[in-house]
Amino acid sequence: MSTGENLALLTDLYQLTMAQTYLQNRKTERATFSLFIRAYPRHRGYFVSAGLYDVLDFLENFSFDTGAIDYLRSKRLFSDEFLDFLKGLRFTGEVWAMPEGRLFFKDEPILEVTAPIIEAQIVETFIINQINLQSLIATKAARCVYAARGRMVVDFSLRRTQGIDAGMKVARASYLAGFSGTSNVRAGQRYGIPIVGTMAHSFISSFAREIDAFRAFATSFPDNSVLLIDTYDTITAAQKVVSLAREMAARGQRIQGIRIDSGDLVKLAKEVRNIFDAAGMKDIKIVGSGGLDEYDLADFSDAGAPYDSYGVGTKMGVSGDAPWFDIAYKLVEHAGRSVLKLSPGKISWPGEKQVFRQRDNQGQLRCDVIGLREDHFPGMEPLLKKVMEHGKVLPPRPTLDDSRTTLMQEIACLPDSVKAIRNPSSYPVEFTPGLRALLERTEQEVNQAR
Amino acid sequence: MSTGENLALLTDLYQLTMAQTYLQNRKTERATFSLFIRAYPRHRGYFVSAGLYDVLDFLENFSFDTGAIDYLRSKRLFSDEFLDFLKGLRFTGEVWAMPEGRLFFKDEPILEVTAPIIEAQIVETFIINQINLQSLIATKAARCVYAARGRMVVDFSLRRTQGIDAGMKVARASYLAGFSGTSNVRAGQRYGIPIVGTMAHSFISSFAREIDAFRAFATSFPDNSVLLIDTYDTITAAQKVVSLAREMAARGQRIQGIRIDSGDLVKLAKEVRNIFDAAGMKDIKIVGSGGLDEYDLADFSDAGAPYDSYGVGTKMGVSGDAPWFDIAYKLVEHAGRSVLKLSPGKISWPGEKQVFRQRDNQGQLRCDVIGLREDHFPGMEPLLKKVMEHGKVLPPRPTLDDSRTTLMQEIACLPDSVKAIRNPSSYPVEFTPGLRALLERTEQEVNQAR
Numbered sequence A, B: 001m002s003t004g005e006n007l008a009l010l011t012d013l014y015q016l017t018m019a020q021t022y023l024q025n026r027k028t029e030r031a032t033f034s035l036f037i038r039a040y041p042r043h044r045g046y047f048v049s050a051g052l053y054d055v056l057d058f059l060e061n062f063s064f065d066t067g068a069i070d071y072l073r074s075k076r077l078f079s080d081e082f083l084d085f086l087k088g089l090r091f092t093g094e095v096w097a098m099p100e101g102r103l104f105f106k107d108e109p110i111l112e113v114t115a116p117i118i119e120a121q122i123v124e125t126f127i128i129n130q131i132n133l134q135s136l137i138a139t140k141a142a143r144c145v146y147a148a149r150g151r152m153v154v155d156f157s158l159r160r161t162q163g164i165d166a167g168m169k170v171a172r173a174s175y176l177a178g179f180s181g182t183s184n185v186r187a188g189q190r191y192g193i194p195i196v197g198t199m200a201h202s203f204i205s206s207f208a209r210e211i212d213a214f215r216a217f218a219t220s221f222p223d224n225s226v227l228l229i230d231t232y233d234t235i236t237a238a239q240k241v242v243s244l245a246r247e248m249a250a251r252g253q254r255i256q257g258i259r260i261d262s263g264d265l266v267k268l269a270k271e272v273r274n275i276f277d278a279a280g281m282k283d284i285k286i287v288g289s290g291g292l293d294e295y296d297l298a299d300f301s302d303a304g305a306p307y308d309s310y311g312v313g314t315k316m317g318v319s320g321d322a323p324w325f326d327i328a329y330k331l332v333e334h335a336g337r338s339v340l341k342l343s344p345g346k347i348s349w350p351g352e353k354q355v356f357r358q359r360d361n362q363g364q365l366r367c368d369v370i371g372l373r374e375d376h377f378p379g380m381e382p383l384l385k386k387v388m389e390h391g392k393v394l395p396p397r398p399t400l401d402d403s404r405t406t407l408m409q410e411i412a413c414l415p416d417s418v419k420a421i422r423n424p425s426s427y428p429v430e431f432t433p434g435l436r437a438l439l440e441r442t443e444q445e446v447n448q449a450r
Helices: A013-024 A052-060 A066-074 A080-087 A117-122 A124-147 A164-176 A185-191 A201-205 A210-220 A234-250 A265-278 A294-302 A400-412 A433-449 B013-024 B052-060 B066-074 B080-087 B117-122 B124-147 B164-176 B185-191 B201-205 B210-220 B234-250 B265-278 B294-303 B400-412 B433-449
Strands: A030-037 A094-097 A111-116 A152-155 A226-228 A257-260 A285-288 A309-312 A327-334 A353-359 A365-372 A385-389 A429-431 B030-037 B094-097 B111-116 B152-155 B226-228 B257-260 B285-288 B309-312 B327-334 B353-359 B365-372 B385-389 B429-431
Touching: A013 A080, A013 A117, A013 B185, A013 B210, A030 A117, A030 A124, A052 A094, A052 A124, A052 A385, A066 A080, A066 B185, A111 A117, A111 A124, A117 A124, A124 A152, A124 A164, A124 A294, A124 A309, A124 A327, A124 A400, A124 B164, A152 A164, A164 A185, A164 A400, A164 B124, A164 B164, A185 B013, A185 B066, A201 A210, A201 A226, A201 B327, A210 A226, A210 A234, A210 B013, A234 A257, A234 A265, A257 A265, A265 A285, A265 A294, A327 B201, A365 A433, B013 B080, B013 B117, B030 B117, B030 B124, B052 B094, B052 B124, B052 B385, B066 B080, B111 B117, B111 B124, B117 B124, B124 B152, B124 B164, B124 B294, B124 B309, B124 B327, B124 B400, B152 B164, B164 B185, B164 B400, B201 B210, B201 B226, B210 B226, B210 B234, B234 B257, B234 B265, B257 B265, B265 B285, B265 B294, B365 B433
Parallel strands: A152 A309, A226 A257, A257 A285, A285 A309, A365 A429, B152 B309, B226 B257, B257 B285, B285 B309, B365 B429
Antiparallel strands: A030 A111, A030 A327, A094 A111, A094 A385, A353 A365, B030 B111, B030 B327, B094 B111, B094 B385, B353 B365
16 A cells, blocks of 8 residues: 555554553554444435455554664653564454445444454554445445446446545445445456446547537547537537438447536436437437536436436535544453443443344344443344454455455445435444443443543 | 555556557557636635646656556456566656745646647546645634634644645645645655644543642643643633643743633633733633644634634545535646537636736735746746656756645735635636637637547
8 A cells, every 4th residue: 555654554543652651561462443433424224334454454464564673762751661562563462343345323333343452542543434435425326326227337436535545445435335336447457347338528629619519529438439429519419420320320330328417417318318219219329427426326327317327426525514423442341350431421431342233034234232242142233354363354355246245235224214315214233231331330430440 | 655556656547548549559659738727715815736746756757667558458458468568667757836825816827748649648537636636724723823813723633634745735734725834744754844742531531630740730831831720611621721830830831732622612712811910820821622623723713712722634634615626637738639528517728727826016026927938928927847757857846845835825916805705706717818819719710630
C-alpha cells in the first residue's frame, strides 16, 4: 500500500504516548478491544462487513522500520527504552471477527482483538479506518443493488472517491455488495473485478458532428459499444443511433446500448425505449447514470423507467448521505478484569463477546443475540470466527467471490422491511442475561474504584 | 503511492476505450480541458485550492508498465496497435493552475490541461480525484479555523477518513488551511507537520483508578501531558487534576492541559475553567473534542466556552455535511476549435481561460473576472500560472508552509460575509464580454453542426 514509508506509523500519536506510559508502568497484560457501530445512520437498517483482510494483513506485517524509529526519536518525546521496545514490536495477538460479506447490526462486535495492551492499542487507528470505510461502502452499495431490483449496477465513482485508497476499496466493496463491475481499471487488475466503461461527453464534443463520434466508436468496438446520447439532445441522438444501428446491422454488427447521463432520466428512458422498440431494436440496452444513488434507483423502479443497468458514482463512492459510521474500538477487558467507559451517551458493553444468529424454519433471519464468547446456544450460529492467532492469519481465507456469494445469500434471507430503502424497520438484537449481569457488575466495580 | 501496481491504471476504463478510438481515427490534435466546480455546497462561500503537486508528480511520471499492458491485453478489448501505443505513452502537455492555498470560486477554472487529446483525457480521473478531495478538505478545514477565532485547531480524523490516502491528504490539507497539527504520525513524517496527541478513554479504563492513570501519564510526560477527564465524571476528574497538579508543582513539574470529549462541552468547559482558576491554575489549558465541526466551533465561540484549542475529527476529515464537490473536467478547446457541452443544467464555458482577481485600496478582495487566457486587465492579478510545460514541472515549487501563508493572507482579505459559517453571501464573479461572445459563437456552431 505504500512505498518507503511505514504503515505502522499510520496511527494517532496518542497510541504511542499511551504505549510509552504502559511500558514504563510494566503494563503488559492482555487486553481485549471490541469494534462495533453505535447507531444506524438515517435510513440504514443493517450493515455489511468488509475490510477484514486489509486489517489482518496489516497486523501480520506490523513493524516499525528504521526510518520510523528515527522520525519518532527526532520528536524528542520518547525514551530510548521505549524506542528500542518499538523496534522489536510485532503483533502477536488473537483476532475474532465476522467474515466479510456478513450482515451485522448496531452494537454487535464485528471484530475483537486480544493482545498485550500496547499491541492491541497501537493498531486501533488502522483497524477503524479500514473497517469503517469498507463496511460503509459495502452497506451503501448493497442498498443500491436492492433498489435496482435485478438490474445490473456498476461503480463509476473513482473520480470523486476520497482519494486513491478509497477508490480501490470502493470498487472492491461495491463488487462484494453485488455490483457487476467497476470503471476503475486498477481495481480490475488488483481484485479481478470486471471492468466496464464506454465514452464521455468530451469524446462526443471532440468530433464536429455527434454521429461521427458514434460511428467512430462503434467502428472501434463493433461488438460492445454503449453510446452516450445526452451531449446535445437525447431524443435526436436516439434517432441517430437507430440509423447507425441499421448501417451496422448491414455489416453484421450491433450496438450494445446507449447511456443517458442527464435530464429527466425517467421520461427520457421511456421515450428512448419507445424509439428503439418502434424500430425493432428491442435488444439495445439502456444504461442510466448521473448522480444516482439508491433513492433514485428505488424511484426509477417504482416509476417503471426501462433501464437495463445503472452506473452509480459519487453518492455511492463517498456514501453521500452518511459518509461515516459511528464506529468505536473499545477496551472491554484488561488483565482479566472487565472494563467499560461511562461517559454520557456512550456506554460500552464489557467482556469478550460473541454474536448468535437465529433463523426461522425457512432460513429467514429472525434475530441476533449478543452474548459472552463462551456462551453456547443450540440452533443459533455464532458469527465471530477466530481469524488470527499468535499474530498469524488462520485459514480459510475466502475469495472475494466467496464473500460476495455469502452476502447475496444472507441478504436474500433478511426481511424486506429491514432492507427498505427509506425508514427500514429495526432488526431485533438482544443481549443475553449473562452479558447484562456482567455490565451491572462492571458498572458497580468501576463506580467503587474510580 | 503504490507498490507493484501502476498508477496509470488508476483511471476509468472509458478513458482507454475513447483513446483507442482517437488513435484509430488519428485524432492527435491538442485539446484543452478545464477543471472547475459548478456549485457551492450548502453554507460554502469559497473554495481553497489544494492537491496540485500530487497531480503534477503523477503527470510527470505517467507511464504504463508491462504488468498494466499485460492486464489490458488480457481483457481482449484493445488492438495490438493501441497497446503498443500505450507502452510508449508519456504526458507531454502543458498545465496552467492556481497555486495551492489560493481561494477560488464557483465556475472558475482551477486547472487547465493542454495536450494531445489522448493524454489530456486519460489523466482526467486522477486529476479530479486528487483536487476534489484535497480542495474539499482544505475548504472545510479553513472554515473550522475561522470558526475557532484564534484558538488552535488540530486534526484528529485519521481513524475515520475514507481510507489511507484520505488520511494522509486530510492531515496535509487541514494544515495547509491553518490547522496547527495532526494526530497522524505518518503525515507528520511525510509532510513535516507537527504531531499532537495525548490519551484515549481506554488508557484511563486500563487502570483500576482514574487518578492512577493521570499520575502514570504525567510521570511519563512531565512537561506536556494533556489529561482526558471525561471517562467517568468530568467535574470529579477536574478536581483530581488539581490535586495532581499540586503534587507535580512540588517537583517542579506541570500539567499542560486537560481534554473534554463528551457531554455538554460548553457547560463543562466553564465549570472546569472555574475549578482550575479557583485553584490558581490559570495556565492549565482546556482542549475540546468529540464530533466537532465548524458549526460547533462557531457556537462555542458565541457561547464564550473557555477552550484554548480544539481537536477536530470525522466531520472535518470526510467533510461530513458536503462530502464531495460538483467538480468537472470539461473539454473546452480541441484542434483550435472551441467546444462545449449543452446538456440541460450543465453548460460549460468554452476556450482556454484565465481568472483575474481585483482588490480594493486596502488589499481586500473585491471581485474575480473569468476571461480568456490571452486577456490582460491592468491592476488585476491573473491567478492561473503555467506550472508544467512539455510534461515537466516548472519552478517555483512552494513549500507547504509557503502555501499555508499564502492562504492565511488571502483569507484575511476576504470579506467576513463571504466567510460566514452559515449562509455566506456570494462573492462576485463576472465573465468578460469576450468570453460571453465566445460562448454564444460556440453554441451557434455546435447547434449548426451537431
